[in-house]
Amino acid sequence: MTEGPAHGYGCDATDETDVAALFDRVSGELGLPDLVVYNASGFLMKPVMEIETDELVQQWNVTCLGGFIVGREAARRMSERGSGSLLFTGATACYKGSANFAGFAVGKFGLRALAQSMARELGPQGVHVAIVNIDGEINGPDHAHEIAEKGVDALLDPDAIAQTYLALHRQHHTAWSHEVDLRPAIEKW
Amino acid sequence: MTEGPAHGYGCDATDETDVAALFDRVSGELGLPDLVVYNASGFLMKPVMEIETDELVQQWNVTCLGGFIVGREAARRMSERGSGSLLFTGATACYKGSANFAGFAVGKFGLRALAQSMARELGPQGVHVAIVNIDGEINGPDHAHEIAEKGVDALLDPDAIAQTYLALHRQHHTAWSHEVDLRPAIEKW
């Protein structure tokens, strides 16, 4: 990988006009991306009986609808070129609806449905679609408390996550993965 | 089962005020239901790259959001009473995102997430939540063509479906099913 300066762009992933404009702008400045990652996610932890309708919709908008819009815009451009990778960040809540997690799981299940359909549609067009289910907490600047409590080995290292995303991007087109899980060695699951 | 006259009520399942009013009206006229079935579903068959944002949202509203609103309103009332069954109608698209079916699967995956979370939350409160994944076409007034082509055995009989829903409703509280599939004996799967 040639390392170079990082560029940051802001965008509302749930606004299709905004997303399309961002793809156009980035493509103009840097070229059409080789790799697009949809990372954004809502989070909600409460029983179904206490979830407000607006709350559920808002969660789904960020977790799933944004993934659809970004994924569709990337797919339209990448399929024309015939190459590129599109990676979605999933979670255990992609395939298990736990108590108090409906608000999160409704969006994450939906994102997994989207990723599966897209992989089947776009693989033959040269675009690699995959979803990475992260099972655990990710280490970050605000995690001093968790590290003190559970130890640093209980948190996923962000660089380690990035290595798996990059390995997915670099897979040969005769041996692509679609769904991959990631968790700490010491995680209970 | 005591058979009696059927009552029909109309309602927009994606409008929480409408749904709550319907539950109140039915409860006043017939008593709080013992069994609620959420059957409504969108359907969309096209590649992700061709799906309009509004189309996806509309599909999800009917397939998943309506299930959430009806399920929540039923749960609030049934959990207070400590009994009742809440059945969701699923599909193969609840757990498989096929090519050209993202618009359908995003909603059905979400409905399955909802059902799983609700079952875990409401079982201990005496409310039985289950999802029935129907894998095949259902026989009905408009299916003369399908019957002529594939034979009547290739279509699910609606009364046969109803028997399984009723069997789920009547299960003893120490042996509840959560997820059940239904398909014709001759179906390829």
Next chain:
Amino acid sequence: MTEGPAHGYGCDATDETDVAALFDRVSGELGLPDLVVYNASGFLMKPVMEIETDELVQQWNVTCLGGFIVGREAARRMSERGSGSLLFTGATACYKGSANFAGFAVGKFGLRALAQSMARELGPQGVHVAIVNIDGEINGPDHAHEIAEKGVDALLDPDAIAQTYLALHRQHHTAWSHEVDLRPAIEKW
């Protein structure tokens, strides 16, 4: 259901000669069965590193090989007649390999593979193959201790289980279930 006297026959399910002889004897005395249930199961709870090879083989023989032999013998006879139900008793260990449960899960996963393949092969021949995953402990004569500790509602009632097996046997051939789960309402899962 016409109730009648029960008949007990002994047989080593892992011995194909014994199983075939039993089917012939029962068919002669009572007629070819309409419903065959494979219930037998091993159980082993220890880490993989401590499991003896013979132990694993013995577990698999009872849990999976016996199911294959009984299932095959039933299928050969029922498919000729063009009707009958063949039900396998599964468990959570059919789809989740927990720590310390490899010895149990290897057999139960295998049983689920067998049931899936058989359902696809035999459905078009009129034979209904299903698997019931029982998630919890079953109430029985030796469970006074569990009842005292957790309450009778925490144990699956055997008659309640039987009702679901019977409902599966009676399903209409256009709406068959293949995989069904059963657990107490208050179970954590």
Next chain:
Amino acid sequence: MTEGPAHGYGCDATDETDVAALFDRVSGELGLPDLVVYNASGFLMKPVMEIETDELVQQWNVTCLGGFIVGREAARRMSERGSGSLLFTGATACYKGSANFAGFAVGKFGLRALAQSMARELGPQGVHVAIVNIDGEINGPDHAHEIAEKGVDALLDPDAIAQTYLALHRQHHTAWSHEVDLRPAIEKW
């Protein structure tokens, strides 16, 4: 990776004495392996009603029992050291029992059960256990016919498969994958 000469050793994976002796010999000559791959597999394609009992047992011995013996012997040694990777080669038949594939799926489902239990037991001891489900045919010296018919892009490249195995072995211990799928971009699934 330091490349060096390859060493070949023969062994009957279903004979625990043979497997233990091989581990001892290799450990003496090269050191305890960092990475063990269980690749061996049976294959059988016929309806359940036509499978001989001995045939099923033989398939299971190679596909699953050998995996257990090799996995257990590797685990006993690697867990003592506190490091190492143990990779099992799976297939679609690990999670889907298709018609005519019971003889294959019974073993592959069992192997997946084994891998899941081992991952949960050995992760906290520093040993990474994963399973790679290969969905498609692998390119090899005998595949001229398949290449001519479907094109070289329809077959998994062995080096590409090896890259994913190596990437799994090199994952950081806070972000391990357990189950990964691999298939050609153009595969229908």
